[in-house]
Amino acid sequence: MDTLATGLTFRDATDADVDELVALIESAYRGEASRAGWTTEADILEGQRTDPEGVRAVIKSADSRLLTVEREGRIVACCQLEHRGDHAYFGMFSVSPALQGAGLGKVIIAEAERQARAAWGVTEMHMTVISVRDDLIAWYERRGYRRTGRMTPFPYGDERFGIPLRDDLQFELLVKELG
DSSP, rough: OGGTTTTTTEEEOGGHHHHHHHHHHHHSSSEEETTTSSSSOOOTESOOOOOHHHHHHHHOOEEEEEEEEEEEEEEEEEEEEETTTEEEEEEEEOOGGGTTTSSHHHHHHHHHHHHHHHHOOOSEEEEEEEEEEEHHHHHHHHOOOOOEEEEEEOOTTTGGOEEESSOEEEEEEEEEOOO
16 A cells, blocks of 8 residues: 555544635645645636535535544545435545645545445445546546536536636536445
């Protein structure tokens, strides 16, 4: 296993983590800081990716968990897991830009899938990805996710999700069978 992926602690987020998690999520997706990693959306979206209320809502929801990943006492990654009947939804996946590209994401998504199966007995993991994010979709495909071609519109005009820099954004559903 990659040395970067060792020494990770997985736990559910608490209210005390909200500010640190918002900063992490923003740094992974938006603005100049996000360009240090490869998952940036800075070329397609400005504005916020989330806010304290959005993070707190995931933490408080009965059917949802915000899985927090720590290394040496610092939050280095997170992801949302939501129980939706026979499947789980995977979202808000963020890895600190300085640590991207070193194998951490693979370890975290595998653990998230394991935990969703163990906790809820789900047989599939679903996620939505902005359809123009070809490099990111390819990364998920290498992890066993498949494109469905099922699209949902981007919430244009709702700045809680960011300020689009192009007019062709939509979300594609990706699905993985959990063995």
